[in-house]
Amino acid sequence: MVKRALLSVSDKTGIVEFARGLEELGVKIISTGGTAKIIRDAGIEVTDVSEVTGFPEMMGGRVKTLHPRIHGGLLCLRESEEHMEEASKEDISLIDMVTVNLYPFEVTVSKEGVELEEAIENIDIGGPTLLRSAAKNYRSVTVLSDPADYGHILKELRSSGVISDETRAGLAVKAFRHTADYDAAIDTYLSKVLLGEEVLRLKFTDGTKLRYGENWHQEASFYKEPRQEGPSLAKAVQLHGKELSFNNYVDADNALQTVKELGNATPAVAIVKHNNPCGLSTGKTLLQALQAAWDGDPISAYGSIICTNETFDLEAAQLLNGKFVEIILAPDFTHDALEYLKNKSANLRLLKLPDIRESFGTNCTYKYIIGGMLKQSRDIGIYEKWESVTETPYPEEKRNLSEFCLKACKATKSNAVIIAHEYEPGSFMVLGMGAGQPNRVDSIRKLAATKAIENLKVIYEREEPGISFEEYCKNILSECVMVSDAFFPFDDSVIHASENNIRYIVSPGGSIRDGEVIETANRLNVSLVFTGMRHFLH
Incomplete structure (x- = not known):
């Protein structure tokens, strides 16, 4: 049950509505600085952190939540008799929820001409500490680091009165991931500015085990790049067929990039085999382009991957009758084409990528070699x-x-x-x-x-x-x-x-x-x- 919640956010998006929802559920709210002011101005009762700690916010706001009465209330193990006795002895009240997002360090250092002093001032200390304390004790404390989570947390509280173990665990991982990314951004910036060193930190999530790697005896996984903009296989929705292999991803990515080179002005088709476009064409219609692409190498097209910038229709699907294809990647499929292709083969993978006509969201490519990583512009x-x-x-x-x-x-x-x-x-x-x-x-x-x-x-x-x-x-x-x-x-x-x-x-x-x-x-x-x-x- 959530009885007391600490709210201290840099991004104020949705915080008033969230605080009001908590107040309606009988949750006592503790807050700091600007967050407390915006909540109080909305007519919501709030207790300042300084009232809890007995110390005013100090040093221009650098010191406000770093206090045993805050972190003790978060880290106290509720099932430990010793912890609970110590909390009572030191007049530490338990805190059941923390809602924190951090100073915008990455946004600050991305600005042209930013000074080191401004960057340093946007390194959050108390925020990450609150998130980590709450996340460490996730069995008892709910931690929110993303305004997008406010709505479903209120819904869960309203429906059951508590936050489930599963939800708390997921939010804890999200918080640790958030602080890890934050620290990585600081490391990357300060390493360059203070030490003259280039640091490359890459983040990929949602790892999925693949059927196998390039060969049957190799293991493989696919990891997604979070917040990726533009078309990518990570965003493709599989409508039909067995799971993808390592080679499927490599070849489908080549097909996607090749079709993107041809633009959106006319229907285009790429047919890829072993990471090379063995067929590529444009046409007045998808059917015409597909036929011309297939004519580019009918032998190599066996077991290939097809990508197009057009919605895949029944005429194009029927052209593939009697032809073995591994994957079709398209912005969409007409209903009759989808049903026809599903009946064609249980193994044919059909991938829908609605934003295939959008621009790619990255200007760099990476290649791992043993002991190092190569980075270059596209x-x-x-x-x-x-x-x-x-x-x-x-x-x-x-x-x-x-x-x-x-x-x-x-x-x-x-x-x-x-x-x-x-x-x-x-x-x-x-x-x-x-x-x-x-x-x-x-x-x-x-x-x-x-x-x-x-x-x-x-x-x-x-x-x-x-x-x-x-x-x-x-x-x-x-x-x-x-x-x-x-x-x-x-x-x-x-x-x-x-x-x-x-x-x-x-x-x-x-x-x-x-x-x-x-x-x-x-x-x-x-x-x-x-x-x-x-x-x-x-």
């Missing part, structure tokens, strides 16, 4: 310049296709080479890709060009264009764009591209042999653009 943008460097000018009408191809390339593991095709005016698809090779020329001649021809064979047989396959390939490849994620160290990449009728190439440039590469491109009548921006992805 690879944002696709080029720093657009410089046509060959005698044959790079046609402006190829710009949109080239930008699509650049976005596909930056989502593909290095050394990455992408061949992209404008299969209809304003609609683009990846026709062939080379990924993860130790040398760039293999990505072109053994992978991207070979896959493009293989994929064109499938489309050719389906469409029956009435010309020879050789002529069909030449006609299409001669209008495609090829993008490399890094510069060409030699001119052999241009030679192999030209041998496959590629006439338009985009590269960052920057090699000591750029002159040789340009000279070869001129000799072969290839148009070449340098962007000045590399897109390695490891």
Whole structure:
């Protein structure tokens, strides 16, 4: 039962309503400074902490709750006869609830030009101590550190007259987590300002054990980043299918990031396998984009992950009939598409992510290596310049296709080479890709060009264009764009591209042999653009 509650908050949101609710339940309220004033001004009876301790608030409010009559009232073990006798002897009254939130340290230090003295003054001492004392004795004391909890605590008190053991335990963990985050923020700031040291503290919660890791014999878990803004797998709602594995998360994240690169102006589909987009396209409709993405590599699409920025409809679902897919990630599913896909397979995971069209909430990425953590800014943008460097000018009408191809390339593991095709005016698809090779020329001649021809064979047989396959390939490849994620160290990449009728190439440039590469491109009548921006992805 809650008889006495101490309220002392920096964030006054909802505190008057909460105090009024407690008063109506017969709870005696103790408070400090500004909190006491706002509660008293609302006509609610409140006892100042100074009346309890017998000491005034001191040193500009730095010292007010640090007193045995406060912390004794919190830490006293109610089941201990010795503790209760000592409390009685020292005239310490028990406190059953603490409601505290802390000085806004993180907000203060995030302000431009903040002085050290201001930051120091926003280091809360009494608040964390109250939270920790109450949380330590959670079997008897309810501790609130978040205004969002006020409502359900009042509801629980009104319905049963007490706060359940389960609720108190959850609030205690939340309080300790809150003070841990607070201390971490202070450490990060002061380490940099006072010691010149960079400290990186990451927090992930709600750990979930996965079926297995990258391989069956490895264990794995997924942890969520709290307060994450923008779309992320942590926010996805699973509508159907078995639980996700480690690889599912990795591939689905790649698919999400790849689709996000293409924006929201047109339906887009990414098909990912082994952390590479083996299919990527835009289209006038979701069905059209999905078909074009699948055509990008029908073999690799087996057992893949599909992500789209469009609500998944029945037509798109029916296109997957007879095709094995691990996951579909979409903003939503129409009712008939959802029922169709559920009946298709009990194991197919269907993930709904309503805010998929929103911007990502982070500008950094992290990668753990044994003994350390790497942090970098996200690879944002696709080029720093657009410089046509060959005698044959790079046609402006190829710009949109080239930008699509650049976005596909930056989502593909290095050394990455992408061949992209404008299969209809304003609609683009990846026709062939080379990924993860130790040398760039293999990505072109053994992978991207070979896959493009293989994929064109499938489309050719389906469409029956009435010309020879050789002529069909030449006609299409001669209008495609090829993008490399890094510069060409030699001119052999241009030679192999030209041998496959590629006439338009985009590269960052920057090699000591750029002159040789340009000279070869001129000799072969290839148009070449340098962007000045590399897109390695490891």
